Amino acid sequence: MATWQDDSFEAFSEQSISLIDASDRWCGAFDLDLDDSTLIGFYEDLLRMRLLDERLNTLLRTGKTSFLAPCSGHEAAQTGIGRAMRRHHDWLFPYYRDQGLAVLLSSADEVLAQFQASCSDRNKARQMPGHPGSDQAHIFTVASSIAAQIPPAVGAAMAKQIQRSDEVVVTTFGDGATSEGDWHTAMNLAAVRKAPIVFACENNGYAISVRLAAQTATATIAEKARAYGMPGYRVDGMDVLACHYVMKQVIERARRGEGPALVDMAVYRYGPHSSSDDDSVYREADEVAAWKKRDPIDRFYRFLAARELIDEGADKALRDRIKGELAAASERAGAAGTAPVEWLFDDVLAELPWHLVDQRELLLGEVGGS
Ligand SMILES: Cc1ncc(C[n+]2csc(CCOP(=O)(O)OP(=O)(O)O)c2C)c(N)n1
Numbered sequence: 001m002a003t004w005q006d007d008s009f010e011a012f013s014e015q016s017i018s019l020i021d022a023s024d025r026w027c028g029a030f031d032l033d034l035d036d037s038t039l040i041g042f043y044e045d046l047l048r049m050r051l052l053d054e055r056l057n058t059l060l061r062t063g064k065t066s067f068l069a070p071c072s073g074h075e076a077a078q079t080g081i082g083r084a085m086r087r088h089h090d091w092l093f094p095y096y097r098d099q100g101l102a103v104l105l106s107s108a109d110e111v112l113a114q115f116q117a118s119c120s121d122r123n124k125a126r127q128m129p130g131h132p133g134s135d136q137a138h139i140f141t142v143a144s145s146i147a148a149q150i151p152p153a154v155g156a157a158m159a160k161q162i163q164r165s166d167e168v169v170v171t172t173f174g175d176g177a178t179s180e181g182d183w184h185t186a187m188n189l190a191a192v193r194k195a196p197i198v199f200a201c202e203n204n205g206y207a208i209s210v211r212l213a214a215q216t217a218t219a220t221i222a223e224k225a226r227a228y229g230m231p232g233y234r235v236d237g238m239d240v241l242a243c244h245y246v247m248k249q250v251i252e253r254a255r256r257g258e259g260p261a262l263v264d265m266a267v268y269r270y271g272p273h274s275s276s277d278d279d280s281v282y283r284e285a286d287e288v289a290a291w292k293k294r295d296p297i298d299r300f301y302r303f304l305a306a307r308e309l310i311d312e313g314a315d316k317a318l319r320d321r322i323k324g325e326l327a328a329a330s331e332r333a334g335a336a337g338t339a340p341v342e343w344l345f346d347d348v349l350a351e352l353p354w355h356l357v358d359q360r361e362l363l364l365g366e367v368g369g370s
Pocket residue numbers: 097144145146173174175176177178202204206207208273
């Protein structure tokens with residue numbers, strides 16, 4: 001069989017790209033060139049993302065965080081993206097459902113500290129939960145406004161180009177974000193400038209309760225790339241290997257200076273849109289159940305089991321270890337204490353003007369300082 005080439009996948013293919021077939025076996029046109037420990041590492045990443053959602057739900061119920069946009073169902077896409085990037089080198093401009101990817105590129109400690117408004121949060125707990133950012137890990141801080149991260153991502157990629165750096169920018173967003181003007185402007189500019197950026201759509205078919213068909217008249221998101229003059233790829237987003245290899249192809253292409261690409265990953269959101277949403281009012285249980293049959297974690301487990309790389313005992317041990325690690329990271333975030341409210345006023349202006357000094361005093365009078 002052929003070896004993996006940096007042009008193994010054709011843009012705008014009729015069929016969406018899969019590398020794991022319906023019987024959970026490799027079906028790529030090239031040899032799988034990931035060694036066994038890397039494959040197990042992918043599985044561990046998938047599990048960590050799912051278990052992170054579980055931990056975050058517990059933190060929600062116990063009042064230790066106050067908001068969550070669950071990433072369950074998006075794990076294959078987020079693992080595929082993260083594993084194709086050069087960690088702490090390439091830049092991620094993510095959105096609010098990317099806590100799994102943020103953990104992969106930074107750490108559980110960083111992300112949980114952010115969710116728990118801990119003193120150990122590197123952004124001083126100024127963002128709402130689920131909006132991490134890390135200068136160290138090259139993660140641009142998440143903004144809630146849909147698509148707002150995408151034009152700055154193109155700007156950052158253009159800056160890297162001017163600096164002749166080999167750092168690539170990846171920006172992630174949902175299908176809903178592609179209806180924003182920001183998205184179109186950014187796609188156009190990136191293509192014209194051949195900026196080193198990859199646009200990665202975690203397409204779960206919904207923007208809260210609005211279905212994709214009510215959002216766009218095109219059959220896919222991928223085909224929109226054609227109009228901007230960049231390649232577009234439609235990928236099975238529940239197949240971690242497909243997500244990984246396609247992302248690797250387009251990231252390395254961008255690194256060679258050949259310009260941006262759009263990757264449209266078909267995923268499903270298993271949970272509600274966020275902790276403030278009840279998805280049962282707009283989704284049929286049958287639909288959720290059908291997508292559960294394609295669960296990216298179960299599917300990759302079967303893929304690994306067929307290669308005798310995992311069994312039930314090893315799976316349980318791995319889950320227990322990750323749960324323990326996440327619990328310990330959450331403990332550490334709690335032990336560092338809650339960030340004091342007066343941090344709100346730090347680091348914005350060199351010197352606080354009188355009216356902000358007044359406001360700080362007023363706030364401390366209302367809520368009490370640390
Ligand atoms: C500019 C803007 N408009 C509307 C909203 C409200 N809003 C929050 S999430 C969301 C849906 C986004 O859907 P999508 O981009 O598909 O991402 P998903 O949540 O499905 O992962 C909307 C409309 C917002 N945050 N920002």
